[in-house]
Amino acid sequence: MEDDEHELRYCSTHGHHSKSKRRRIINVVQRQAANVRERKRMFSLNEAFDELRRKVPTFAYEKRLSRIDTLRLAIVYISFMTDLLENT
Structure with missing residues (x-):
């Protein structure tokens, strides 16, 4: 400035x-x-994606997920957890 x-x-x-x-x-x-x-x-935004990557389970040997892959995996994970809760 x-x-x-x-x-x-x-x-x-x-x-x-x-x-x-x-x-x-x-x-x-x-x-x-x-x-x-x-x-x-x-x-x-990058910090938010990093936090989301830490919350969504992945294999330890996988490379860092891209943003779109992180979002897609989060959608699948949330759907899985929702189904698990509804069917218990």
Whole structure:
């Protein structure tokens, strides 16, 4: 964020006041903020998938499941456990 502040100060102190420059700077700042939000979102999503992988039983020798395989296995596991509870 320091670079953004420096860039904004530079433009305001060096007479670069054209609308396109300001718009471009704002777009850069907005894009960087969106990138930060997206990184946080992906980090949170990855943590949730890791937790789901730990909860769903797999064979120890299997490689780490992809997201779609994790979801499919979770669906099968939940269905199995539901059937088990209903038939007991």
